[in-house]
Amino acid sequence: MAQHGDPDVADVTSPASGDTSPALSDPTALGTLPDSATFTPTPNFVSELAPPARGTEVFEAEGGVRYALYQLEHTNMGEDPREYVRIISEPVTSGGVDSVANGTVVFNPAFQTLEFHTLRVERDGSFEDRTDSTTIEFARRETRLERRMFDGRATAIVRFSDIRIGDRVEYSYTITGRNPALPANDSREIRLGFGAPVERMLVTSTWPNSRPPHYRQLGPAAAANVTASSEGPAQTLRFGPIPTATFTGERSAPSWIRQSPSLQLSDFANWEDVSRWSAPMYQPGSSDAVDEIADRIRAEHADPADQLVAALRFTQDEIRYLAISFGAGGYVPAMPPETLERRYGDCKAKTVLLIALLEALDIEAEAALVHTSQGRALLDGLPRHTAFNHVIVRAYLDGEAYWLDGTRREQGGRLDTLDQPDFGFALPINTDGAAPVAMEPTQFGESFFEGEEALTIHSINGDATLEVTYTARNLGADRARTSLSRTGRADLQERFLDQYGARFGAVSSTRDLTIEDDRETNVLIMHMQIGIENVLTPHEDGERLQASARMQMRSPTNGNAERNRRFPLTLTYPVHQTARLVVDLPDAMADWTLEPEARQLTVDGIDFSTVRSRDGNRITLDYTLLVDRPYLPPEEAAAALALGDQINQLTRWSLVSP
Known part of the structure; x- marks a missing residue:
């Protein structure tokens, strides 16, 4: 059964649609869960539409379910927007029965009401009303709980009883309501195709002629184009009714790629209007609590650049992240005094606090809306408030602009080495309005991550010592510091021992893990010494001996991604990594050889090399991997994936006896 809620444009597994409210969150009113389901007649704005007759189906069922009809009709003609959904589906396997008989409908009780209209089953040509025999229960739906994000949405859990293969199960409902933060505007995105075929699909959206939407x-390409028509005071956009085929997704496509067709609607005239609409919410004003912190920062740091970083660190470190976005709280931030008293806040609250601190330090700053995963496609869509799920700060100092994210944890570096976020495009917020601006990624010349493994083999018996040193810089240090804050040194040491034990067998710590962290220069160094009982194993030829393992290098691609692609290929980005293996051999093993040999592999966006050298009984193998872009076009994907396979092979080294 389909689910009503935020559409995931990369999810093409089942029919779904709904609002795309971003996760910009802060506490307001939490809606009350209904005690029971409400049933009302089908609204009069809905079209009469029959499913196709049995035996006239165009498509073969997929996933154990045949979707006979999907009908979504939206209207903005009343005081609040209303969205009607009707689905008729037929299980053709036992697995399909479970899918059809159990479903969910998601809504936000803080400002939306849910009304059911039809719950019935057609079996052997007869219709059975299942209103009284179907169980509907309500529960909170917090899908981002592990990320400390609470939005207050609710789930209606619908359970049909006595569903059999071949039944046609029909249900319909309407969700009514407008987020109170948006009294005058509406925007939404409705899917026009799914990861399963639909025999008959109808989508309509009706708006006043006095306020027609952009669409x-x-x-x-969808099965048909959307058409527009006017009748009386209303303009209606219409898709179908028409059969729609399956839209199959591809692995490792960028998150901003829409892998199924959709219809986007908005009554915002331009991006400047969206910017102006947001502006009143991000005017922090002054407060004694903010001034006190700013005075302390100014007393401790004379340089404005250091003051800016100190304000950012305070916001990141002293205010824990917690998003409780009920009702209008999805858009309206808490003000700095409230955030400072609570000592927690979401991206909006942290942004307003950081702006207030910077303004108190006489540093110009403004908020900017972004989308953390779909921002690169911002300009492909219409101006709309639902284009964003995050908000950050753009600060100005000495003629330079700096992107600052108050929600990042454990970030290090001075202002000139600070890793700045790159979400593709950002929309600055100000009262005069602003257009989206491109965000430029931070450029660093040195490696983010360096690893060195120094293996000393003491005798032909294979007893050995491994010295491990990892140096993380800039973005790499930020990531390592964040990971350490979650796990701690002792847990990380155990992970290292498990990791090297999987490579070499019996291992033990001969020198505990140490961590040196210089947050100002943003360099973090980890060092550990590991004893290996016997590094040698039989070679695959059954005659020789070898020591073999894989260097810790990131893979630039996902090896499971399709080679022949319609969509771009996501790369592991950014990566600037070096790794070194140093092997010291005893005289008895002086004639052993180390593989692989030196190689240089390059495709657009990816550079990889290995360099091997030898000085007496010491053999050194150096690796370098650079990934300088987030994705590649489809026609370059096959070469990049092939290179990724080669890299995975070359990062495995073998020391082999004669």
């Missing part, structure tokens, strides 16, 4: 079809 745009996005993603792959």
Whole structure:
């Protein structure tokens, strides 16, 4: 059964649609869960539409379910927007029965009401009303709990009883309501195709002629184009009714790629209007609590650049992240005095606090809306408030602009080495309005991550010592510091021992893990010494001996991704990594050889090399991997994936006896 809620444009597994409210969150009113389901007649704005007759199906069922009809009709003609959904589906396997008989409908009780209209089953040509025999229960739906994000949405859990293969199960409902933060505007995105075929699909959206929407079809070509017509005071956009084929997704496509077609609607005239709409929410004003912190920062740091970083660190470190976004709290931030008293806040609260601190330090700053995963495609869509799920700060100092994210943890570096976020495009917020601006990624000349493994083999018996040193810089140090804050030194040491034990067998710590962290220069160094009982194993030829393992290098690609692609290929980005293996041999093993040999591999966006050298009984193998872009076009994917396979082979080294 389909689920009503935020559409995931990369998810093409089942029919779904709904609002795309971003996760900009802060506490307001939490809606009350209904005690029971409400049933009302089908609204009069809905079209009469029959499913296709049995035996006339165009498509073969997929996933154990045949979707006979999917009908979504939206209207903005009343005081609040209303969205009607009707689905008729037929299980054709026992697994399909479970899918069809159990479903969910998601809504936000803080400002939306849910009304059911039809719950019935058609079996052997007869219709059975299942209103009284179907169980509907309500529960909170917090899908991002592990990320400390609470939005207050609720789930209606619908359970049909006595569903059999071949039944046609029909249900319909309407969700009514407008987020109170948006009294005058609406924007939404409705899917026009799914990861399963639909025999008959109808989508309509009706708006007042006095406030007609802008609309745009996005993603792959849909089964038909949307048409617009006017009648009386209303303009209606219409898709179908029409059969829609399966839209199959590809692994490792960028998150901003729409892998199924959709219809985007918005009554914002331009991006400047969206910017102006947000501006009143991000005017922090002054407060004694903020001034006190700013005075302390100014007393401790004379340089404005250091003051800016100190304000950022305070916001990141002293205010824990917690997003409780109920009702209008999805858009309206808490003000600095409240955030400072609570000592927690979401991205909006942290942004307003950071702006207030910077303004108190006489540093110009403004908020900017971004989308953490879909921001690179911002300009492909219409101006709309639902284009964003995060907000950050753009600060100005000495003629330079700096992107600052108050929600990042354990970030290090001075202002000139601070890793700045790159979400593709950002929309600055100000009262005069602003257009989206491109975000430039931070450029660093030195490696983010360096690893060195120095293996000393003491005798032909294979007893050995491994000295491990990892040096993380800039973005690499930020990531390592964040990981350490979650796990701690002792847990990380155990992970190292497990990791090297999987490579070499019996291992033990001969020198505990040490960590040196210089947050100002943003360099973090980890060092550990490990004893190996016997590093040698039989060679695959059954005659020789070898020591073999894989260096810790990131893979630039996902090896499971499709080679022949329609969509771009995501790369592991950014990566600037070096690794070194140093092997010291006893005289009895002086004639052993180390593989692989030196190699240089390059495709657009990826550079990889290995360099091997020898000085007496010491053999050194150096690796370098550089990934300088986030994705590649489809026609370059096969070469990049092939190179990724080669890299995975070359990062495995073998020391082999004669």
